[in-house]
Amino acid sequence: MRLNFRVIIGLIIAVVTLLGYFFNTSTNPVTGEKQHVNMSADQEIALGVQAAPQMEQQYGGESSDARATAAVQQVGQRIVQANALDQKTKYQYRFHLLADDQTINAFALPGGQVFITQGLLKNLTSEAQLAGVLAHEIGHVVARHSAEQVAQSQLTQGLTGAAAIAAYDPNSPGSSVARAAAAAMIAKLVTLRFSRNDELQADNFAVKFTPQAGYDPHAMINVMQMLEKQAGSSNPPEFLSTHPNPGNRIEELQKDIQQDYPQGIPSGLKQ
Numbered sequence: 001m002r003l004n005f006r007v008i009i010g011l012i013i014a015v016v017t018l019l020g021y022f023f024n025t026s027t028n029p030v031t032g033e034k035q036h037v038n039m040s041a042d043q044e045i046a047l048g049v050q051a052a053p054q055m056e057q058q059y060g061g062e063s064s065d066a067r068a069t070a071a072v073q074q075v076g077q078r079i080v081q082a083n084a085l086d087q088k089t090k091y092q093y094r095f096h097l098l099a100d101d102q103t104i105n106a107f108a109l110p111g112g113q114v115f116i117t118q119g120l121l122k123n124l125t126s127e128a129q130l131a132g133v134l135a136h137e138i139g140h141v142v143a144r145h146s147a148e149q150v151a152q153s154q155l156t157q158g159l160t161g162a163a164a165i166a167a168y169d170p171n172s173p174g175s176s177v178a179r180a181a182a183a184a185m186i187a188k189l190v191t192l193r194f195s196r197n198d199e200l201q202a203d204n205f206a207v208k209f210t211p212q213a214g215y216d217p218h219a220m221i222n223v224m225q226m227l228e229k230q231a232g233s234s235n236p237p238e239f240l241s242t243h244p245n246p247g248n249r250i251e252e253l254q255k256d257i258q259q260d261y262p263q264g265i266p267s268g269l270k271q
Contacts (some may be wrong), residue, residue: 009035030142037147041090045111060099069097071222076134108137110146138206145198207256216269224250
């Protein structure tokens with residue numbers, strides 16, 4: 001009887017979790033796609049602003065290089081305005097250059113906070129490459145990848161909790177730990193799969209956004225080649241810990257460019 005009760009409770013939690021995930025949808029104003037998210041744009045903005053100081057602290061704070069900071073902000077805002085992203089979305093796009101000159105990384109928080117380290121910036125050889133990196137991170141913002149990840153995390157946590165309750169055996173408490181660990185591992189694999197898809201979609205946004213701002217999208221391929229070279233060093237880029245293999249991304253970028261510009265990219269773009 002106790003076992004059946006636990007199973008019933010676990011099933012109820014699982015059903016409520018699944019219903020909450022699949023019926024809580026929102027249409028993305030940029031892509032037009034329906035997404036499973038459970039927070040508003042205003043909530044994303046607030047979350048990003050709240051988390052920004054902590055993220056900055058992890059990378060030595062804001063850079064003291066005023067000229068480089070201004071360049072990052074100028075290129076970032078050019079991409080936003082050229083693609084009318086400040087009109088299509090409610091996000092408040094802010095671009096930060098972080099002081100860490102050893103770590104090669106760039107990332108975005110929900111709501112429009114975009115970061116790049118000096119370590120990555122010093123390895124870029126053109127303004128177009130910087131534009132590609134920033135456009136990629138802007139892509140994460142407009143695609144609402146962070147909001148999706150939050151919803152997915154809540155889904156997997158809810159299902160993991162339901163499975164742990166249903167499988168718990170008071171006569172063998174260790175069994176529940178093993179089952180919960182297995183469920184958590186599966187959940188992690190699901191998250192990594194979504195993360196890879198998100199990264200490739202952000203690359204596609206970089207291909208779409210950069211030409212509108214006057215930059216050659218092929219510059220992003222040069223960034224990938226640099227990252228691939230750095231990956232063979234003794235201190236591989238942190239960027240690669242959450243991003244797909246650069247070699248695979250180069251192939252996808254080439255496909256995206258061919259698909260978006262079958263007659264060739266517009267002339268006069270900065271390389």
